[in-house]
Amino acid sequence: MQRVILESPYAGGCRPDIYHTFWSDCRTVCEVQLPSGHIGRGNCETGALAAAMIARNRAYLAECLRDSLLRGEAPFASHGLYTAALDDAVPEERELGIMAGFAWGPAADKVVVYTDLGVSGGMRQGIEAALARGADVEYREIRG
Numbered sequence: 001m002q003r004v005i006l007e008s009p010y011a012g013g014c015r016p017d018i019y020h021t022f023w024s025d026c027r028t029v030c031e032v033q034l035p036s037g038h039i040g041r042g043n044c045e046t047g048a049l050a051a052a053m054i055a056r057n058r059a060y061l062a063e064c065l066r067d068s069l070l071r072g073e074a075p076f077a078s079h080g081l082y083t084a085a086l087d088d089a090v091p092e093e094r095e096l097g098i099m100a101g102f103a104w105g106p107a108a109d110k111v112v113v114y115t116d117l118g119v120s121g122g123m124r125q126g127i128e129a130a131l132a133r134g135a136d137v138e139y140r141e142i143r144g
């Protein structure tokens with residue numbers, strides 16, 4: 001099996017169009033569907049809106065992992081693993097998780113970026129690290 005590092009969003013990203021261009025712009029204009037079905041407005045990186053975005057992004061990560069596995073790959077996603085032990089809202093802990101993820105980079109055959117929900121700042125860091133070490137980067141969309 002080919003070992004792949006999987007990139008997908010973890011926090012935020014309610015608007016992929018803005019997400020793509022500049023991550024922090026998202027904070028002033030967020031509209032997020034909450035578990036209740038209501039639309040929450042505000043900063044999608046804090047409070048109930050952030051929790052809703054993380055839940056959405058985790059569900060998407062599961063779809064990405066499944067897609068990768070069904071292609072015969074062995075995916076690794078640091079944001080699906082280390083966030084169970086670290087607090088992503090604490091910058092030092094977020095950075096620690098990112099660094100630990102990068103440490104696995106050379107063990108992978110390529111990096112696969114799942115783009116249906118946009119490309120977050122964290123994903124961009126992963127892409128840049130992959131390109132810097134000369135790894136293959138493949139972009140995928142799995143939602144029509």
Ligand SMILES: [Zn+2]
Nearest residue numbers: 014026030044
């Ligand atoms: Zn937002």
